[in-house]
Amino acid sequence: MNKSTKSFFSNFLFLTLSLIFLFNSNTWGISKTIDKKQSINKTNSTTNAGAIVVKKWADDKKSAFSFSFDDAYVSQYINTRPILNQFGFKGTFFLLAGSIHDSVPEWRYGLWWQFLEMAQEGHEMAAHTMTHPHLRSMPVGDEQTPNTITYELYQSKILIEQKIGEKVISFAYPYTEHNAKVDNVTKKYFENGRAIGDVPNPSSLSGNAWYSLTSKQAEFNLPRNTPSDDLDELANYETFTQNSINNGQWTIFQGHEVLPFSEIAAALSQGSYLPISNQWLTALAQWIKNKSDNNDIWVETIGNVTRYIKERDNFTFNVVSSTANQIIISVNDGLDNTIYNYPLTTDIEVPNNWNNVTFTQDNVTKSLTTFTNNGVNYVRANVIPSGGNVTIQNSATLFTITSSAGSNGSITPLGVTSVNSGGSQAYTITPSSGYKIESITVDGNPETVTTNSGQTYTFTNVVVNHTISATFSVIQFTITSSAGSNGSITPLGVTSVNSGGSQAYTITPNTGYKIDSIKVDGTPVTVTTNSGQTYTFTNVTANHTITATFSVIQFTITSSAGSNG
Ligand SMILES: [Zn+2]
Structure with a gap:
C-alpha cells in the first residue's frame, strides 16, 4: 500500500468512526430515524416536516x-x-x-x-x-x-x-x-x-x-x-x-x-x-x-426510566397532514397505555421559515421556539406516545391577501394567500392573447397600469389583510378611411376594430365616375372593378388607413364628316 492510499484509508476510517460516534452520542437509534424519513418521503418528496427524533434520555441529557x-x-x-x-x-x-x-x-x-x-x-x-x-x-x-x-x-x-x-x-x-x-x-x-x-x-x-x-x-x-x-x-x-x-x-x-x-x-x-x-x-x-x-445526568425513578426506554425504543410516528402552516402527526408505542404514559423528549422537524410554533397534544398547548441543527429546523417538545395526535402550528402572525381576476386574463397566485407579518407577496397579472390589462385595484383603489401587456404587483411589509383584483379588455385598432370627391367609402372616417378582427370597406363612385385609386396604408392596391368594389382588412393587429379617389368616366366620341361639310 503506497503512502497516499494508506493516508486515504486512515482518513476514511477516522471520518467513519467519528460519524458513528456522533450519531451514537447525539441521537438514539439513527437507523430507525432513517427508516422513518424514508417512509415519509413516499408521500412527500420535498420535506421531512413532522419527522420525529426521540432523544436518548429525557431533556437530551447524557x-x-x-x-x-x-x-x-x-x-x-x-x-x-x-x-x-x-x-x-x-x-x-x-x-x-x-x-x-x-x-x-x-x-x-x-x-x-x-x-x-x-x-x-x-x-x-x-x-x-x-x-x-x-x-x-x-x-x-x-x-x-x-x-x-x-x-x-x-x-x-x-x-x-x-x-x-x-x-x-x-x-x-x-x-x-x-x-x-x-x-x-x-x-x-x-x-x-x-x-x-x-x-x-x-x-x-x-x-x-x-x-x-x-x-x-x-x-x-x-x-x-x-x-x-x-x-x-x-x-x-x-x-x-x-x-x-x-x-x-x-x-x-x-x-x-x-x-x-x-x-x-x-x-x-x-x-x-x-x-x-x-x-x-x-x-x-x-x-x-x-x-x-x-445536562450530564437525568435523575428519575426506576419506573419512569423504564417507561422512557421502552417508549423510546418502540416509538413510531406518521405524518397525518402537512400544510404550509400546520403539521399533524400521529404517534404510538404499542405499549400498555395504563403504564406507559411518560413524556419523551423529541426533536420534531418543521419548515425552515418557522420561528415560533404552537405545540398541542392531549389538550396541552405550549408555545415553543424552533432551533436549527445542521441546516434543519426543529422544535423540541415532550411527546407522550399514548397522548394522541401532535399538532404543530406555525404561530407567526399571518395575514391574508385575496386576489381575483376578471375574464380574459389571470392573476397568480389566485385566491387567498397567507403572508407572515412583515413579509412580501408578488402577483403576476397576465392578459390573454388579444387582451390587455384594463385595471388593477388594490384594497379598493385603482393602481396605475404601467404595462398593459402584463405586469407584476408586489405587496411588501404586509401588516394587514389586502385584496388585489385585475380586469382585462380586448385590444382595439383604428382604421381611418377617406374618399376623394365624386365617390364614397363606407364606413367613412375612424372605425375601431378588435385585435384579430376584420373590417370591410365599400368604395362606390358617383354616377359618371369611376374608382381611380385605392391606397391602403399609403400603398396603392390594384383596382379590379372600378365601377365599385370592396376592400376587407382581416386579422387586424395594427392601425390602418384606406383612401379612395375617383375620376370622371370619359367616353370618346369619334366624329367624322363626309366631304363638303
Ligand atoms: Zn432488602
Missing part, C-alpha cells in the same frame, strides 16, 4: 441516574425523603410490604402513611416482597399460597397498590438473588427487576435484561468513626457515575437506611445493612445535582 432505597425503613421517611426533596430528586423505594403497618411500627420499619405521603410527592413506591425471603429456594407456587415466589411478589404488589393507590411496576429481589425461575414470575407482575452489578445499565434493554437491572450500593470500609471516614466511598461513587455519564448509561443507586452520622454505630449494632449518613447522601446528591444542571 446519562440517567435513579436513587433507590430498600426495605421500607422509617429513616427513609425521616432522612432520605428531605434530602432528595431538597434537590428536587424523586427516588424509588422498594417496600418490604409485610413489615409496614398502619400505626405501630415493626423494628426500624416505617408506616404506610409515611410512604403514602412520599408517593404523593412523586417518589416511586415499588415492591420488595412480603417477607424478604431467599426467592431462589422457593417454589413458584401461586398467588394465594404463602412461602412461594408468586405469593411473595403478587401479594406485595397488590398490598402496596391498595395502600398507595398507584400501579406498582418495579421490583427488587431480596438479597439481589434471582434466577430464571424467579425472573419468570417477576415478568408476570412487574416491568423490571432490580438486581445488582458492577457496571451501569446500558441505555437500551430488551427481554430478560429488564429483569437483571444492575444497581450499585454504597459500601463503607470500617472503621466509620467520623463522616470523613466515608469520603473514600463518595469518591468511588462519583468515579463510577462519571463513567456512566461518559458512556451514556443508566446508574441505579442502591441504599438502605439513611441516618445522621451519629446514629450509624448504633444502627450497625442492631443489624442495619450498610447504613448511609445524611452527610454522605447530601454530598452525593449535591454532586449529582451539579451534573444534572450541566
Whole structure:
C-alpha cells in the first residue's frame, strides 16, 4: 500500500468512526430515524416536516441516574425523603410490604402513611416482597399460597397498590438473588427487576435484561468513626457515575437506611445493612445535582426510566397532514397505555421559515421556539406516545391577501394567500392573447397600469389583510378611411376594430365616375372593378388607413364628316 492510499484509508476510517460516534452520542437509534424519513418521503418528496427524533434520555441529557432505597425503613421517611426533596430528586423505594403497618411500627420499619405521603410527592413506591425471603429456594407456587415466589411478589404488589393507590411496576429481589425461575414470575407482575452489578445499565434493554437491572450500593470500609471516614466511598461513587455519564448509561443507586452520622454505630449494632449518613447522601446528591444542571445526568425513578426506554425504543410516528402552516402527526408505542404514559423528549422537524410554533397534544398547548441543527429546523417538545395526535402550528402572525381576476386574463397566485407579518407577496397579472390589462385595484383603489401587456404587483411589509383584483379588455385598432370627391367609402372616417378582427370597406363612385385609386396604408392596391368594389382588412393587429379617389368616366366620341361639310 503506497503512502497516499494508506493516508486515504486512515482518513476514511477516522471520518467513519467519528460519524458513528456522533450519531451514537447525539441521537438514539439513527437507523430507525432513517427508516422513518424514508417512509415519509413516499408521500412527500420535498420535506421531512413532522419527522420525529426521540432523544436518548429525557431533556437530551447524557446519562440517567435513579436513587433507590430498600426495605421500607422509617429513616427513609425521616432522612432520605428531605434530602432528595431538597434537590428536587424523586427516588424509588422498594417496600418490604409485610413489615409496614398502619400505626405501630415493626423494628426500624416505617408506616404506610409515611410512604403514602412520599408517593404523593412523586417518589416511586415499588415492591420488595412480603417477607424478604431467599426467592431462589422457593417454589413458584401461586398467588394465594404463602412461602412461594408468586405469593411473595403478587401479594406485595397488590398490598402496596391498595395502600398507595398507584400501579406498582418495579421490583427488587431480596438479597439481589434471582434466577430464571424467579425472573419468570417477576415478568408476570412487574416491568423490571432490580438486581445488582458492577457496571451501569446500558441505555437500551430488551427481554430478560429488564429483569437483571444492575444497581450499585454504597459500601463503607470500617472503621466509620467520623463522616470523613466515608469520603473514600463518595469518591468511588462519583468515579463510577462519571463513567456512566461518559458512556451514556443508566446508574441505579442502591441504599438502605439513611441516618445522621451519629446514629450509624448504633444502627450497625442492631443489624442495619450498610447504613448511609445524611452527610454522605447530601454530598452525593449535591454532586449529582451539579451534573444534572450541566445536562450530564437525568435523575428519575426506576419506573419512569423504564417507561422512557421502552417508549423510546418502540416509538413510531406518521405524518397525518402537512400544510404550509400546520403539521399533524400521529404517534404510538404499542405499549400498555395504563403504564406507559411518560413524556419523551423529541426533536420534531418543521419548515425552515418557522420561528415560533404552537405545540398541542392531549389538550396541552405550549408555545415553543424552533432551533436549527445542521441546516434543519426543529422544535423540541415532550411527546407522550399514548397522548394522541401532535399538532404543530406555525404561530407567526399571518395575514391574508385575496386576489381575483376578471375574464380574459389571470392573476397568480389566485385566491387567498397567507403572508407572515412583515413579509412580501408578488402577483403576476397576465392578459390573454388579444387582451390587455384594463385595471388593477388594490384594497379598493385603482393602481396605475404601467404595462398593459402584463405586469407584476408586489405587496411588501404586509401588516394587514389586502385584496388585489385585475380586469382585462380586448385590444382595439383604428382604421381611418377617406374618399376623394365624386365617390364614397363606407364606413367613412375612424372605425375601431378588435385585435384579430376584420373590417370591410365599400368604395362606390358617383354616377359618371369611376374608382381611380385605392391606397391602403399609403400603398396603392390594384383596382379590379372600378365601377365599385370592396376592400376587407382581416386579422387586424395594427392601425390602418384606406383612401379612395375617383375620376370622371370619359367616353370618346369619334366624329367624322363626309366631304363638303
Ligand atoms: Zn432488602
